[in-house]
Amino acid sequence: MSHTSSPRFSGVVPPVATPLHSDGTIDHDSLRKLISHLIDAGVNGLFALGSTGETAYLTNAQRVEVVSTIVSAADGRVPVIAGAIELTSARVAELARELEAAGVDAIVATAPLYTLNSMSEIAAHFRSIADAISVPLWAYDVPVRVHTKLSAALLLQLAEEGVIAGVKDSSGDDVSFRRLVAANEAAGHPLQLLTGHEVVVDAMGLAGADGVVPGLANVDPAGYVRLWDAVAKRDWEAARTEQERLNSLFEIVFQPKGLSPDATGVGAFKAAMTIRGLIATGTMARTVEPLDGDTIERITGILAELDLSPAAS
Amino acid sequence: MSHTSSPRFSGVVPPVATPLHSDGTIDHDSLRKLISHLIDAGVNGLFALGSTGETAYLTNAQRVEVVSTIVSAADGRVPVIAGAIELTSARVAELARELEAAGVDAIVATAPLYTLNSMSEIAAHFRSIADAISVPLWAYDVPVRVHTKLSAALLLQLAEEGVIAGVKDSSGDDVSFRRLVAANEAAGHPLQLLTGHEVVVDAMGLAGADGVVPGLANVDPAGYVRLWDAVAKRDWEAARTEQERLNSLFEIVFQPKGLSPDATGVGAFKAAMTIRGLIATGTMARTVEPLDGDTIERITGILAELDLSPAAS
Amino acid sequence: MSHTSSPRFSGVVPPVATPLHSDGTIDHDSLRKLISHLIDAGVNGLFALGSTGETAYLTNAQRVEVVSTIVSAADGRVPVIAGAIELTSARVAELARELEAAGVDAIVATAPLYTLNSMSEIAAHFRSIADAISVPLWAYDVPVRVHTKLSAALLLQLAEEGVIAGVKDSSGDDVSFRRLVAANEAAGHPLQLLTGHEVVVDAMGLAGADGVVPGLANVDPAGYVRLWDAVAKRDWEAARTEQERLNSLFEIVFQPKGLSPDATGVGAFKAAMTIRGLIATGTMARTVEPLDGDTIERITGILAELDLSPAAS
Amino acid sequence: MSHTSSPRFSGVVPPVATPLHSDGTIDHDSLRKLISHLIDAGVNGLFALGSTGETAYLTNAQRVEVVSTIVSAADGRVPVIAGAIELTSARVAELARELEAAGVDAIVATAPLYTLNSMSEIAAHFRSIADAISVPLWAYDVPVRVHTKLSAALLLQLAEEGVIAGVKDSSGDDVSFRRLVAANEAAGHPLQLLTGHEVVVDAMGLAGADGVVPGLANVDPAGYVRLWDAVAKRDWEAARTEQERLNSLFEIVFQPKGLSPDATGVGAFKAAMTIRGLIATGTMARTVEPLDGDTIERITGILAELDLSPAAS
Helix, strand or coil: CCCCCCCCCCEECCECCCCECCCCCECHHHHHHHHHHHHHHCCCCEEECCCCCCHHHCCHHHHHHHHHHHHHHHCCCCCEEEECCCCCHHHHHHHHHHHHHCCCCEEEECCCCCCCCCHHHHHHHHHHHHHHCCCCEEEEECHHHHCCCCCHHHHHHHHHCCCCCEEEECCCCHHHHHHHHHHHHHCCCCCEEEECCCCCHHHHHHHCCCEECCHHHHCCHHHHHHHHHHHHCCCHHHHHHHHHHHHHHHHHHHCCCCCCHHHHHHHHHHHHHHHCCCCCCCCCCCCCCCCCHHHHHHHHHHHHHCCCCCCCC | CCCCCCCCCCEECCECCCCECCCCCECHHHHHHHHHHHHHHCCCCEEECCCCCCHHHCCHHHHHHHHHHHHHHHCCCCCEEEECCCCCHHHHHHHHHHHHHCCCCEEEECCCCCCCCCHHHHHHHHHHHHHHCCCCEEEEECHHHHCCCCCHHHHHHHHHCCCCCEEEECCCCHHHHHHHHHHHHHCCCCCEEEECCCCCHHHHHHHCCCEECCHHHHCCHHHHHHHHHHHHCCCHHHHHHHHHHHHHHHHHHHCCCCCCHHHHHHHHHHHHHHHCCCCCCCCCCCCCCCCCHHHHHHHHHHHHHCCCCCCCC | CCCCCCCCCCEECCECCCCECCCCCECHHHHHHHHHHHHHHCCCCEEECCCCCCHHHCCHHHHHHHHHHHHHHHCCCCCEEEECCCCCHHHHHHHHHHHHHCCCCEEEECCCCCCCCCHHHHHHHHHHHHHHCCCCEEEEECHHHHCCCCCHHHHHHHHHCCCCCEEEECCCCHHHHHHHHHHHHHCCCCCEEEECCCCCHHHHHHHCCCEECCHHHHCCHHHHHHHHHHHHCCCHHHHHHHHHHHHHHHHHHHCCCCCCHHHHHHHHHHHHHHHCCCCCCCCCCCCCCCCCHHHHHHHHHHHHHCCCCCCCC | CCCCCCCCCCEECCECCCCECCCCCECHHHHHHHHHHHHHHCCCCEEECCCCCCHHHCCHHHHHHHHHHHHHHHCCCCCEEEECCCCCHHHHHHHHHHHHHCCCCEEEECCCCCCCCCHHHHHHHHHHHHHHCCCCEEEEECHHHHCCCCCHHHHHHHHHCCCCCEEEECCCCHHHHHHHHHHHHHCCCCCEEEECCCCCHHHHHHHCCCEECCHHHHCCHHHHHHHHHHHHCCCHHHHHHHHHHHHHHHHHHHCCCCCCHHHHHHHHHHHHHHHCCCCCCCCCCCCCCCCCHHHHHHHHHHHHHCCCCCCCC
16 A cells, blocks of 8 residues: 555545435435535535445445445545445455445545454554555544544554554544644644534634534535635634534534434435535435424524525526 | 244354454354254254354355355254344345345344434334345344444334344343343233343343353353253253353453453353364454463363363264 | 451342432431331341432431431341442541441442542542441442442452452343352352342342342332242242232333433332332432322322232331 | 622633642642642632542542632632532532632532433532522533533523523533533623633634633643633634643643543642642542652653743742
8 A cells, every 4th residue: 555645635525415316215416416516615525425424324335336426526626535334344445445446535444343342453453454455544533433432542553554644533522632633743744634523623723633524514515615714824713703604504403303313413414405405305314214394494494594595506 | 024934043042153264264164063063062043143253353245155154054953043233224134135045044133333323213224124034033232332222112112013023132231131021921922032141041041031142152052051951941050050150161251361352252262162172273353363372271271170171072 | 347247238128218208308207117117028137328218319417317217217126238428438438437326237338429540449449438437348339320330350359358248239230240149159258249130139049149129129028028038948930920020010110201210210119108108208309300190190000900009007 | 699790700710739748638738839829820710629629539528628728828819619529419509508608709510420310300400509509600511520411501591590600611522512602602691611621722712712720720820821811812823832832741641551530630730730849749639549650750851841840939
């Protein structure tokens, strides 16, 4: 594996939602439309097959389908990184090679799922995956789903060995992230560090993040591009102002009541994207429960208040 | 799906270990030998591709390979149930159909992994899997790995709907299991209830379990057959005596120090099986760390004290 | 400290509920009546100031009040052990000395609360408490409240040192309890081991428990006395039958809906005790929410079905 | 209770460490010296009896002692808020009244410990405490110790009712804190919001925190005063630079190996304070384990590198 000429994912790298027809099959037309909308808005990369992309609910054949469409629609304008969410290293590697063949520029993987491993076994897991692929490997730290926290020490060790090229941090642990930023800086910045928390991008930018993977950018990519531009210019007041506007928009995810976290988050994004005309339906993957009409009305209201409906197209 | 003529898994149903060559490939010869040893010892069924079988570390192709060998070696003498351990219903269903084609008599699945679902979404998950297969579906409750506890209410609801035929309980929650037994009895015993906890089989038998899935039976199947015979005869003192002997043997899993739970449990079983001559090597799946020589020596000592080495082969 | 002549708590040792007047003050008359009822039913000891006794909600002055009444009402007929539930060792010791002065025969304490300690600090915690009192110290293992699991190794170490004389196990971890029983037996039975799980007493008796601390015995002490008599005679079928009758009664705790675990458990017990005429009101400690009328009606129904209302007063 | 003229805790409000003599008794001389050092450095308030103050290990008599010395040493120059860390509302109220009598300007309490309550019972808990005291009540959100997360909705509801005047957030959940800031702003800023995370003060300041409760300010109060001055001037680059210097200092807490979190954090602070000559000994409360000599040497080295040894006095 050689990472020397690898794309440096940074700035705004949205986790692309996976539009579905009402029968649950992939809606490639909407997906292409969405990719165009994101790239036109100025995003810096695309994160395919993340949690927002409902990747856990897709078969491997569907995952390859989705990635192929994203790569083809992106057409080299921005790099594409894809999640290879699987139980263990042999299975991740198998899938990652398929995604690599489909044209992605990097792979992102979590610690093992279901198994009960030590930190050194988890390190071996990432090494084993990196050995199996030709594109750079990233680590995805999302303890609420994986039930393992990747320590700064582990991540830096893997960086020094050339095993991983970056981290997507969705740990919700800003104290630990801050320490990772400092250790990464001290080591010469071997890792690109992206935060997955779209409501604190200004603060994470100040703390030293290299970019953000904002699910909400599926709804308002231009807002995140403006936000990150302000971060890049170190205009922290402008960044904060844009962040707060986006956080008002983020209230859409608190509108569904009594549904699961998966239904709530992706459901609100897809509902808002449908209202804005970015995708055809808000259908979620089987067996996630749909939002009801009242919820969609409240989401419509929030979009209207922020002049976000329909999309400028 | 029709479950009317389905085999009733009960008694001793070992989760079959997956023997590996030292290069990590499946050792089918050892697997066949192991199956013969288990059936000759009198076990009542075989549980393929469980946690003890290291299924999480196997690719789907390897899983089908393993199941094919088990089904062929069992040759109809005892029924075979296989774990379809995957993230979500579409993925479980896809794999389950392959395992069904390979000849298993039933499928067992967990709640979704990685995703964040509500109880009603989890119910829909099991319904969706059951719809996709022709053999009976079982629910596998193992919160330490899945991070979801399946409630008695959910399981009984799925039983009433004809979605599931049984439960393998590895929840470590004997209070909840007892309530499930009572509710199942009150409903006319729609579910077969197997405990996964091999060190409390006498007590779970008294409580009303229909059988046990003992990882340790890979090492001493005859002991578990004697134990369950005593339970079946309601000879509780004999059951307790045999259980306590087996619990002395179970001390092998406390010998490894500083290793992960997966390395510790499966590693001790495989080391003991190798010492007893039941399989060729103690190799574990990649990236699980091996036991050291001192540990294996201590395990050898425990086996010797219990006159368990080598196997009566 | 000298434990040589200490009472050996075993058999049925109910965690005594704390009756309250509707204004929240201690109802000593009801408490005395309850103690008489328990002792007349044949219980072997009394566990004062446990979770069922709402001890966490009482001031230290109230705790001493409660213990004084219990000790005086018991009048030496059965021994009394009292919980000293406090944050850390200095605080536990201070309270424990007051409870000892009030006449209890033993003290039971948990691992520290709120703090973040190592296992060796927790061992020192128990040593420090034992040094401060003259009566035997017991360890109370209730991870759902304390958020620490006391390991078998720690408990046996403390037993060997003469620090603790027994364990009340409310860990809900029957596998670990079984291992503790075996290790305790191997060490010459230095510890008395009581289970706190009232719905699996038959199974825990078979597994080797020395007794039970059943909250439900506040409602039906005679049932638990019959159950333990069967255990003591090793008549496991009789034990199971009585256990199952008691488990039908335990369904009272599943009647409250939408309330907290504390409201649900103690609330159901106190409601049933009021219906049976054992105490004057079902009032719970401030700020626990009361059961509603419908719930109390369902509890009344369950008692009636089991011919448990009113008490034989 | 009337909060209209209550002091508005904001800026730097250090959680005051509790100096101990080597026999474990309170070292009032060191405590007075520490208070002077903190106030001279320019802190805006004092947080007595927090986790850094080892309050959980102190008896109530010791707590009152500590608070009396702090209040007397502060002598009205800055306001004092004190933690009343107890299990439940009646016990908190009892202690809080003692602390109020000792002269504190506000009380801070957590959700109940040990008990298993609903959110509405937790709301009642705070209402009950507020009713019992005359000074303002704050909520302390520290789930790693209390095992309950206080939701933004609950805190805003209590603010609207006039029950609480502020929040000390040690939840480690910056996403939730950000939402609390926004909701508080929308409600007219009824709550003062202090973060307990000393390594992200710049970012939390940008996000809208009103101040910080930095344990590390016991070691370098002047640094935190400079940091907050930069935040107040909205000079985010200066804030970040000072934060990063302080974070290099914070590495002292990662020097102890194999000790508990309590030993590690407070131990490192006390060791550094001793090295700087701010207190007489690094003794921690019983039963917390001491740092070894190598660790103290490494801490000395970190202080030296940052020119922080000895204190400018």
